[in-house]
Amino acid sequence: SYVLTQPPSVSVAPGQTARITCGGNNIGSKSVHWYQQKPGQAPVLVVYDDSDRPSGIPERFSGSNSGNTATLTISRVEAGDEADYYCQVWDSSSEVFGTGTKVTVL
Amino acid sequence: EVQLVESGGGLVQPGGSLRLSCAASGFTFSSYWMSWVRQAPGKGLEWVANIKQDGSEKYYVDSVKGRFTISRDNAKNSLYLQMNSLRAEDTAVYYCARVGRSVYDAFDIWGQGTMVTVSS
Numbered sequence: 001s002y003v004l005t006q007p008p009s010v011s012v013a014p015g016q017t018a019r020i021t022c023g024g025n026n027i028g029s030k031s032v033h034w035y036q037q038k039p040g041q042a043p044v045l046v047v048y049d050d051s052d053r054p055s056g057i058p059e060r061f062s063g064s065n066s067g068n069t070a071t072l073t074i075s076r077v078e079a080g081d082e083a084d085y086y087c088q089v090w091d092s093s094s095e096v097f098g099t100g101t102k103v104t105v106l
Numbered sequence: 107e108v109q110l111v112e113s114g115g116g117l118v119q120p121g122g123s124l125r126l127s128c129a130a131s132g133f134t135f136s137s138y139w140m141s142w143v144r145q146a147p148g149k150g151l152e153w154v155a156n157i158k159q160d161g162s163e164k165y166y167v168d169s170v171k172g173r174f175t176i177s178r179d180n181a182k183n184s185l186y187l188q189m190n191s192l193r194a195e196d197t198a199v200y201y202c203a204r205v206g207r208s209v210y211d212a213f214d215i216w217g218q219g220t221m222v223t224v225s226s
Contacts, residue, residue: 001168033212035151042201042219043151048212086151090210093165095141095153 002091011024011104018074020101022087025068030089032070034063038083046085047072079105108132108215110202115220122192122224128217130201136180138155138161141213144198144222152198155187163209168171169195181216192224193207 005023012018022032032050035043044056047063048069060075074081081106087098114126126142142154155176156165164176175188185202200222204215 008125029170031210037151042216043213045212045214047150048214084150086211088151094167095143095156095165097143097151097153100150 001094002089002096004087004089004096006085006087006098006101008099009091009102009104011106012074012077013106014077014079016077018077018081018103020072020074020085020087022047022070022072022098023068024070024089024096027068027070027089028066030065031101032063032065033088034061034072034084035086035088036081037086039095074103077105081105108204110215110217112159112200112202112217112220114175115200115222117223117225118192119226120193120224123188123190124192124222125182125221126187126189126200126202128187130183130185130202130204133215135178137181137207139207139209139211140176140178140185141203142176142185143203143213143216144196145201145219146195146198149198154200154210157185158209165209168193171201180200189222192222194224196222197224198222 036048037043050065051063111140157176173191199219201219202217203213
């Protein structure tokens with residue numbers, strides 16, 4: 001089965017840039033989606049189809065995807081961005097979620 | 107307002123059954139793939155099942171095949187998950203999610219979740 005690997009944690013100071021990677025075999029050939037989940041809340045879609053943003057999501061959230069790595073970038077990080085982030089793809093008749101990354105704002 | 111509201115969770119003994127429901131509003135339910143996603147306490151997201159707009163295609167994670175059944179009633183704008191032979195490892199918050207017009211689309215709308223606890 002397809003596996004998506006994310007770093008368990010990323011720490012970043014306010015105003016700096018956070019980059020969250022999602023590794024998978026030839027992931028660049030798939031559409032990658034990213035979700036933000038805050039404690040006790042349902043996930044929220046922040047980036048879809050590698051690099052598109054749903055309405056209402058700040059431009060500070062961006063995505064890229066190439067080769068074996070997809071990346072979610074959060075620019076000018078704010079305290080409110082502290083959350084768990086998950087990548088996700090559809091592969092071989094299954095939805096696959098990444099292992100999740102906890103972003104801590106220092 | 108686009109909304110998904112789950113119900114039906116609760117405490118059930120191992121080997122028991124439970125039926126989850128998800129009421130959709132604010133969009134044309136019959137135009138979208140729908141899904142169930144779960145999250146065990148303190149763990150990550152795990153996809154459970156998808157169903158096509160007309161119910162003609164269904165997909166499941168291996169761990170629930172033969173035990174869980176996803177279904178929908180487009181006339182009632184409702185999604186269901188029938189869960190049989192429940193195990194302790196099925197304990198989780200179960201989310202209903204809208205997938206999109208294609209199975210490749212993202213989960214763009216999520217419900218608030220319903221808790222299922224499997225314990226004696």
